[in-house]
Amino acid sequence: MKSLAILSILLSTARGVSLSTRGEDIQLFPADGAKNVNPDTQLKITFPSPPTIGSSGLIRVYDEADNKLIDTLNMSIPTSPSPFGNGSTKANYSDTTTYQTNIIGGLDFYFYPIIVRNNTATIYLHNNQLDYGRTYGVTIEPGVLKQGGFNGFTSNSSWTFSTKPHGPKAGTTDVVVAADGSADFSTVQGAIDWAPLNPTKRITIWIKDGNYEELVYWQYKTNLTIRGQSRNGTIVGYPNNSAFNPPNRQGPSRRPAFQMNGVTDVQLSSFTINNYYKGQAESLLVNGLRVVLDHMTLNGSGDGFTTYGTIYITDSKLTGDGDSVLGYGSVFWLRSEIDSHSAVTWTRTVQAQRHGNVFVNCTIIGLDGNDTFARLPDNTGGVMPNWPYAEVVLINTKTAGIAPVGWGPVAGPPFDTSHLHLWEYNTMDLDGQPVDVSQRLNVSRQLSLPKDAKILAEYTDPTYVLDGWTPVVL
Incomplete structure (x- = not known):
């Protein structure tokens, strides 16, 4: 296992960026005339008091x-058709309006400029x-941002910066993300975009403590670890x-804050993922094989965490607003906690999949009591109908609320519950x-010893639950 000491070493050699004052009123990031800026940088303007976003004008x-x-x-x-996230959740395929759109990880998303x-x-x-090795100028028309006497920058020589001459060298296996621009990348998405699809050696992306407000999506990558500096600080x-981001006619969901699709042999460790909106709003959607979540904190809303494939989760916490685990995958949960309003899971195990959500030595708290x-x-x-092969197994689980x-509820017409x-x-x-447990739903079952010793031995073994994969936390 790579030590966090590697992160400290990498960060100690990273380049610092200082903000410069434009006139006496605002600060720019990157600073005007800054050198060695990451190409994935976000542009920031800090005012003496909160600005308002205008409804016209261009940034070039x-x-x-x-x-x-x-x-x-x-x-x-x-x-977006629902710019505050409070409109219809259904696709309107007759809507021909152009919305702010960004291509993230190969998929189109509505986004906030x-x-x-x-x-x-x-x-x-x-x-x-x-790109690397270029000098850029930024213009901002009046009306884009409203605060005091700010009138933007009409000349592209008013705010310039130069990017680094090149990115990480070929063969690099460890890179660092820092929100202040002092490392290899400034954004999580930038580092993920850099990571090769099928590396011969495992790639590790280290994320320095900070707040990374960005929509993250990636697909088809393998042999990748993303590790935060600290669980609560990153x-x-x-x-x-x-x-x-309502559904499109085809393709992956666009509603999670962080999503990986079609990945294999991936690990997320020691950071927090938040979705800041309510509704059908995952913190994380995982569609992949042999995915490990270790010491993670996930804060979502409805369908707070959606799963496909095979996933091993240890020492992590999920908070959601109902159906907090939307479960299509085979997931083994160990020493983890779920705090949820309403139903904790809506597990949709299909017959061919064999297993669903298995919780061992976990804690489940109902927030509504x-x-x-x-x-x-x-x-x-x-x-x-009713997902008759759904599987949720609780072993040595502590509960409240x-x-x-x-x-339940288990609703609808009668079906085979065997x-x-x-x-x-x-x-x-x-x-x-x-x-x-005397009032438990009649289609549920209480396991006991010695009668169910074989079942308990199998279901406490992640290899059995995860279709023959023996997970290892790096």
Whole structure:
């Protein structure tokens, strides 16, 4: 296992960037005239008091060598059909409006060209427009940002910066992300975009403590570890949900804050992922094989964490607003905690998949005081009715705020429940005392010894649950 000492060594040699004052009123990042800037940098303007975002005007970036226009943000273009994430969650395929769109990891997303937090306006250029070894000038038309007498920059020589001459050298296996621009990359997405698809040696992306407000999406990469400097100090998040980024006709979901699709042999360790919107709003969506989550904190809303494939989770915490685990995958949870409103999981195990969500030595807390472990709503009309192969198994689980019925509701027409695994063994309260299971839903089952010794031995073995994969935490 690589030590965090590597991170300290890398950071000790990283380049620092200082802010410069433009006039007496604002600070620019990168500073005017800054050198060795990362091409994935975000542009920031800090004012004496919070600015407001205008509804017109252009932000342009030029290559200073030939005055070529590199990128444009047009503030008259709406961000989304639901710019505050509170509109319809259904796709409107007749809508022909142009919205602010960014290509992230190969997929199109609606996005905010500017986000204001406190006194700082962060400008998000379109991804991968800047290059190494170039000098760029920025113009901002009046009306883009409103604060005091700020009138923007009409000349592309008013705010210039130069990027690093080159990126990480060929064969590099460890890179560092720092929000202040002092390392190899300034954004998590920038480092992931750099990582090769199928490296011969494992790649590790180290994220320095900081707040990384960015929408992260990537696909088809292998042999990759993303590791934060500290679980509570390294925060990656974005305001996103199914209203802000409604479904397209095809392709992956666009509503998570952080998503990986079609990946293999990936590990996320020691950082926090937040989705800042309510609704159908995952903190994380994983679609992959042999994925490890270790010492992670996930804060989502409805469907707070969606799973596909095979996933091993240890010493982590998920908070959600209902169906907090939308489970299509085979997932082994160890020493982890879920705090959830309403139903903790909606597990959609299919027959061929064999296993669903298995919790061993975990803690589950119902935040409303009368919540359930899993629900199976009526899904007639082309969808597998009630997911009759759904599997949620709790072994040595501490609980609070769970209704006496424990499971459900299971709704809709009668169906064959003989393959349904809503199982518990030794469910306890937070003090370790057995809970009353006498009112549990009739399609659930209490496991016991010695009768179920074989089942318990199998389901406490991640290799059995994860289809023959023996996970190793790096």
